[in-house]
Amino acid sequence: MKIQMYSEFETLRHRRLQYLLKNAPYYWLTSLGLSILCAIYELNFKETLHLGSIAVLVCVSIAGYLSTVFSQVQARKDPLWSPVLWFLAILLCNSMVWGLFARHEPFFNSLALVLAAVASMAFYSHGRLSAAAIIPATLIPIPFLYFSNLEFLWQLHLPAIILIYIASKQRHSMGLANVRSDFEASRLNHMMTTTQTDLQKTIQQKTHELQEANARLSTEVDLRKDVNQALINSEEQLSLAIATAGIGFWDWDIPARKVYHSDTERFFGFQQLPGQEPLDLFDIVLEDDILVIRKAMLDHLRGRTDYYTARYRVKTIRNQDIKWIEDTGKISERDDLGRGVRLLGTRRDITLDMQQQEELSLAASLFNTNPDGVFILDAQQNFRTCNRAFCDILQRQKGELLGEPLFKVLRTEQHARIELGVANNGRWNGDIVAARGKDERIPISLTLTAVTRDDKSVSHYLGIFRDLSDVSSATANTETLGHTDKLTGLYNRGYFHQVLNQFHEHRPLQENHYAVCVLNLDRFKTINESLGIEVGDQLLSDLAARLNNLQEPVRQVSRLSSDEFALIIEYENDQNHLHEILTAIQADVTRPFLVDDHELIVTASIGVCIVSENNLSQLMNHAIAAMNQARYKGGNNFQFYHQKLATSPLERLQLEKSLRKAIVNHEFSVEFQPKLNLSSGIIDSVEALVRWRHPHKGLLDPQDFIPLAEETGLISAIGEQVLNKACMEASTWRDRGFGDISVSVNLSSHQIRRDDLYEVIQNALKTSQLPAEYLELELTESMLMEDINHAQDFLNQLRSLGVRLALDDFGTGYSSLSYLKRLPIDTLKIDQSFVAEIRPGEKSPIVEAIMAMADSLNLSVVAEGVETRQQLEYLESLACDYAQGFIISRALPASEILTLIRHSNLQMLNQSPESVH
Template sequence: MTEDQYEYIKQYSHTAQIANTLRLSRYFLTSILIVCLYIFCIYQIYFHTETSIFNIWFIGTEIIVSLFWLVSTVYFKPGQYQLTAAHRWLQLQCFIVGCLIASGIYILFYHLPQINLHFEQIHALTLSALLLIVSQSFSLTYLTQKLNYFCLTFLPSIVPYLFAQFIFIGESNHLFSLAINFGLIVILLCATTSYRINNRLSSAYARNKLLTKHAEQQVEWADDLCKQLQNEISHSKDIEQQLQLNNQLLEQKVRERTFDIEQMNKNLENQQENLILAHEIAGLRPWDWNIKDRKIWLTNHKHEKLIRDSKQHRIQLQSMIHPDDLDHFKNTMKTHLRGETDRYEVNYRIQNTSGKWSWVHDIGRVVERDSTNNKALRMVGIRRDIQKERLSQERIKLAASVLEQAAEGIFILDDELCYIDVNPYYEKLTGFKSQQILGKHLFDITANNKSQQRSAHYSVIKQLMNMNEFDGELTEKFLSGKELTLWMHINAITDEDHKVTHYIGIVSDLTERKLQEQRLSYLENYDTLTDLPNRFYYNFQLHKLLVTQRDSQLAIIRLNIDRFRPLNEYLSHNGGDELLRQVAQRLRLTNADALFMAHLNGDDFAIVHEISRIRPSIQGHCERIRKAFSQPFNIANQEHLITISMGVAFYPEHGRQLDYLNNCAEQALTEAKTLGGNTTRYYSSENTALLEQGIFLERDLRKAIQNNELMVYYQPKINFHDKNVCGFEALVRWNHPEKGIISPALFIPLAEQTSLISDIGRIVIQQTAKQIKQWQELGFNNICVSVNIVAQQLRRGQLLEVLDDAIQKNQISGSNLELEITESSLLENSDEIKNTLNEIKQRNIHISLDDFGTGYSSLSYLADFPIDILKIDRSFVSKIGQDKQTAIISAMIAMGKAMGMTVVAEGIETEQQMQYLQDLNCDIAQGYLFSKPLPEQEATQYLEQNTQSATYSY
């Protein structure tokens, strides 16, 4: 490092130290203000004794330090002060602050303990040490940019402590003095170290600045060199421009010499381009065959001239020509070369580069022959591509063929709409020959005696004139006598000036199609059996009536034949169809003034009447229909009396929407059918409420099955012989989260109408098997629990799987289960049900015939089905005491005993009933006399209280 650089670094460090100290001294002064305020507040809070010297010191210190801060902030702004003045100011400031701290230490350490007895020596030591240590810590932080600033603050501050150690040797605390001395020495060492670090940082900043200046100077030198280089380049360009000028003069002389030559070449090129253009437009490819030298000049598809050897060209040409045209080509060429023809001309196909065949027309002539032997020496010619011409000719022929053979009528008109050509099919459609049509106007061959036809013809002509086309359906009666429904499409043909020259028309015969559409419309909208509108057409017409007759009052009657299904099975299929036809005919006769009548499906009919004062009432209509049906129907030479049920809904009273009105009428019809038929019911809102209640109940029941809300109660069965509990009947209950326990009478009938009864049966069997297992674990091994089964569970085919799953899962015996089946469950599918019951018996499960005596064929069931237990219905038990009922019960018990069955009597509520049944040797009793149905826990308690070691076994 040079001496100048060293001096620069030294000066820069000195300047930076002063500037940084000025900036940091503000923080130092602020810290001193806070420390003095803090000590003053501590003294005032804890010792309360007023001392003027201490107050004067605090106020003076705060004022002096604040003035120092203000002067440093306002006067010594960055870049606005002299370095020497700032240095002197900082020295003065540091020294005075050190003296103020020393005076504060003196007052705290010497003066206050003498005037305030409560202010002890330890307090003086603490506060004075706090003032010294904290102030010197801040000076160590902010004033070590230069060591003399720190010393000017540090040395005056420690004077009171130093003097105290020598003056008050006996009274001073030596340990405190040693600690303070050590701390002051450490602070001094830290200040020295901090100064050195700051000094090194300032030197590093100075060196960096020197390096930056040096780099900038190097950049300036590089810019100067670039400028010099640019001057050299400019000089080189001047020389280059002089050379270019000389070259341009030379080139100008050359151009002048070659201009005439270029003009001659241009003329030749123009002539050649004209020739090439003529060849391109005409599609000509010239060729020149020098037979003597065996060379041929020709032009390819890119109009490039090529020279080939004759032999090579002949081989290539023979490979390109279509095999079917090759012999013709050779013969024609040989004939001309021999001089037998004046000109060579032939058409043949060649294979182009894409592999497709293209027609060409080749024409040529021998222009030079040997005078001695007449051999050809030179031959020239032109080959032309005629593929488009051939295609155009073929299209013309094809168009003519299509015109002749098309299965559509086609005609061509001139610009005056007069026929100039027609095809044979159009002749066939119109019934005229072409000679009778040509030259006539478009509609001169049709009848125009009706104003409607004349208007239609005028509309067609007007549309052709305005839009140059027509496309539409016309019903025409030709003068030949033919009357047809036609679809006519006419288009105008224009020239380059968009002027109409011709019209082309295509005519299709829609007559048969219209007939087919009418037949399809009938099949789509009418029932072929009754010849009445079907459901689709009924909804369409009813919707149309509701839209067009909004101010009218309508009645929708839904009619259904009572017990049609068994009657249809009896009459067979043909007989049932004949009955529906006669019903439809009778409805037509009795409802001649109805707006609409339809056969919806099966035996379901609908009638729509308009309600008005001049017409009979709807009650009168319904009564008239009922009277008409009081007469018998003759089917297959047999008379049959049938009854009908009718449901009526009114528009707009019961609704304005199609679907809603139909639903209202259906609900009324359902109510009529529910009442046994042969009646008429009118829709009311109460019906809707009952229906909605059923819908909501079904929805809640489905949720109940998913949420395990169904519970099983158990009603005990008592052995007549020993009065012990021998079993239970499982009865399902619904614990609704909002409505509480719901009776089975409310939800079981609804479940039987849906598939929910099977799900409920599965739940009851599973819970019952689980409860049997729990009772067996308590020691009740011979308890048998009966479960009610309905017909749907037997027919769905899942009952055996449910039983097997319950038995295997709970490890119980089939003898612990009993299935109660009602007589109505055995009415249909007797063979299938019998097989299912036999499968159940193979699992040792008991089968009980429930509600015995209330069904249809009880005696046949006892003989045909594997029944173990006969259960007398509560309706018989409740009438014990009446002679006839007593005789029936006695006969039932005797019959059951004779067939080896166990007899159970349910619904016992009095001691008299119990005694009577016991006298008849009935086996098992059940009823409220013993217990109502109990939940699981209460049933277990009842079992424990009413069971001895002996139990009844089936």
């Protein structure tokens, strides 16, 4: 029976009972065994049989064992239940029978002494039970031995019981001391854990409240009352965030008539120095706005309003500039009579907002004189007003239009695309075909923009409407519609190929440094299968709207197929700028989509081909090859085409055939890359990496066959072989005495979607006899973020096996802390791209942020791609748990990795400036 951890029901008495129930079976099994031994001895060596007494011993022993089992079950149901009286009665019976039985001869007496010694060890937690089991069995034989004049009494029996009594007393004292110590340690640990959990919950709640804009003031008041030491330690970071948001504070002590203003330099052009006379706000407020402030303040102090809010103008002390300021405040303290004695508030510079409002007012004056049709809709997209040009274009009266829905007036088949674009981006601009009168169809240019309130809700829509009915415009519009993808409104594959042909026809285009990109959504098929095709189509439409709104230098966006898009980027031979553009595109893709109440987070693999004279006929093929390489890298990244990716269809077919044979013939081997434990200085963990020696081509790089294995679905079979071999090797190392070496195995997206993955891992552990805690499974963020609820259930199922779970390439995807807390992850692996940014004498904010977050979530950290001594020392200073990279060792076969492990220690770090091992 496993000793339970501290709980709200547990007391010292309960803990002693747990030890009693844990040890009692050993006593009864010993009694039963000795009884059987007596029976064998009687049958073989004695003429006079005492089988009746032996039968009593057997029955009592069995009854004692069964009562112990029953007591264990009952104790789990009712922590306050105690079987001590039962045990005392059964033990007395058993001990007395043994004492009577031990009087017959020395052999039986010796067995009784052995049982008494066992009792002193089994019942040390309860002195009465120990005495009941020892005293009758040892004292009852004394008179019989004495009157029988047996030397055995003086030679063995009396010395033995003296030793047993002394040992029992010492064991009882020491045992109770250990029980008390264990109980107090568990209780203190429980109290510390509970306190820490409560503290973390409080911090999370207060942080969330601070982010709620509509409850900003209430949150800050609560923070002043409930702030704890942990928030005091982070005061510097909080102040920085507030300053970045452009928010100031003020604090008015009403009875003392003193007001503290923060950041007076920014708001009023005046720096408040210590000991200087406090700033009187009315000295710099414009006279016309003083009454506004006083009225708002009196209304709040007299309880007419929940909050004090005022907008006013000030003339800055230094430059005499006019600024608009918005103050929001609330009474935080009252006296015994309910009168406010302290008013706290925030301050915001709204000069830019007021200027924008003025500009909107000026723009409104152009409404009626604009030659284009201009109209305004309410939040439900019904007409509120329109100008004369709009009525002339549609040949309708203004009174007919007011209150009518927009798309009932325009009657265009493209209304779904327009609504989607406005919903996702707040604006839509394009050419459509609309109805005029009963039968006439006219091409028009439409711009529709959503105007929002301060709370981000839509207040109305502004539209601009231009007639394209002339012959040239109509012809161009017809051609555009012929090249448009119906679902997304983007140009289609045919038109994109026409654009690519321009690189053949116009040599200057080849010299302007263009890049052709193919973008493919990672695991889009899962969304279609789990949520339905309608959700998938809506997601593609939303993504198309985002891509279509990309700014220069993105010149062209088209949809090639289901979830595949193409882009042309003009980067002017600036590779760094091209990297920035691609990174920005990935950031746009990974922003959450809201589709039918589903919050979807997707990532994309992007392949890039640089346009040159030598590849004009292969631009698409090369970009697709690079995109496949990005998918092999785990998705959510971009890759540039290089010559090694060029593979003909025939070569791919032959390679696929060889892959299938390799799986059948078990041609894949496993190499292991070590991880250095930075706290102990030894290698106690390795990562398993697949290797394939082709019968004709020799050793192939994984990137030459893994992408094809992913596409064909063969990666699952390969991953299963790697898992089995890695577990067998790790188990062999343990058997050979190399210690507790953990092994990490990567899981592919194909594997985690299989229903039998749980059984595959379970069978690998069972076959290899490797303890589950020495197997770690590595997954990427992009795999888990497809369906966070499924991922949580799936990972909990794997954790039930006892294995550890690691999140690979952390930080390269959409890293949501709220999701991360829900997942049963043990380890974070910092992506090597972040480690590569570590420079001598400089800090890495990203690496330090990951370390701080992992520490708060109690996760271990592994840094990948460590290649220099400076990187290793920096990671050690941050208390990183493990380092993995070429400075430690490359991936090695099993035989070589054992040699490395045998000689690994921290002293080698000082022996070589460039390598640890």
